[in-house]
Amino acid sequence: MAPRVGLTTERLTQAGATLADEVGFDQVTVSELARRFDVKVASLYSHVKNSHDLKTRIALLALEELADRAADALAGRAGKDALVALANVYRDYAREHPGRYAAAQFRLDPETAAASAGVRHAKMTRALLRGYHLDEPDQTHAVRLLGSVFHGYVSIEMGGGFSHSAPDTEETWSRVLDALDALLRTWPPAS
Amino acid sequence: MAPRVGLTTERLTQAGATLADEVGFDQVTVSELARRFDVKVASLYSHVKNSHDLKTRIALLALEELADRAADALAGRAGKDALVALANVYRDYAREHPGRYAAAQFRLDPETAAASAGVRHAKMTRALLRGYHLDEPDQTHAVRLLGSVFHGYVSIEMGGGFSHSAPDTEETWSRVLDALDALLRTWPPAS
DNA sequence: TGCCCGCGCCTAAATCTTTTAGGCAAGAGG
């Protein structure tokens, strides 16, 4: 028999992410992963604590990848240019890697979340907003609005929620970004 | 033994929804449901086709409940009043019934989705937008934007994504609705 | 070179969920 396959936590996480993209994040199973490595299931338990641990690692991987892409996209851009670039990072990532994107939504316990790349995401959105000259607490409100729109749009679109309706989602997406840009430039005062 | 417990598809769906709120939608299992009815697992399979069928029914139930609440909330309201009311229906429902809300996001196959209360939701959002005098295709863009913000905000908030940051989410929520109202009143033309 | 020891993968086993097939009996309708 092939003596040693060379399992590591990192390889398992990577393979898990690939598997997620292929079959969906919640179909990611320790058994299926073992099958792919042609290895007995129990062998994986030396590298990941359990199924939940595996999923957490995939989630953290996805968050890192997303943050890396976002950082690249924001480099050298400002204003609406940066807004569009960041928005497209999320949308494109979700399309290219649906399983990983779903993983990025995996509910992490607070300590894990605090140590994750999630904080980088928040920082980048804040950096983006510097171009719109919003003071606190409006900046935080805007960060949350942008997060909501990006996540909400992408997840509804990927869930097929916008299908079979008339204007294609491409056009809506660009008009939504126009609208957000306009909104950020003239952020309304508290009512 | 208790001869007949009185299982029906409806009671199972209801109990499944309650279970979802208690333990989370993806912890809803045929076995757990059987346990709650103090009945053997196989007995449930005369009432629901399988696990996926059960979850679909819970999803449809949640969509109906949400649509009913939305219809109530919109009755007699217009403009920003209606906007805030509808937004709060989603947010409150998610807080009261997290499992059901998660169920409402369950990916339905196209035919099922078309026959679901999902279409009522779209119609109500359009009704709301009549107060803002948007013509097609802008109205559709706005429907999608509102759906994205509502869903995105609620799911991030429930996932703890907004926790431990300074301005409380209550304030952000009201400012986001202010912003959306302002945006809809001055919807920017195509760039 | 030879040995040994830890790590990587194994077997075994318990527990749980899903799903199908077939059976018995209680209660509704004639």
Added chain:
DNA sequence: CCTCTTGCCTAAAAGATTTAGGCGCGGGCA
């Protein structure tokens, strides 16, 4: 009063999760 539907049962197979413990190969020791 009989029968037939149907509601819940037993039985069983298949797959997932997780733990406990074993054996051999390769790298580091002498």
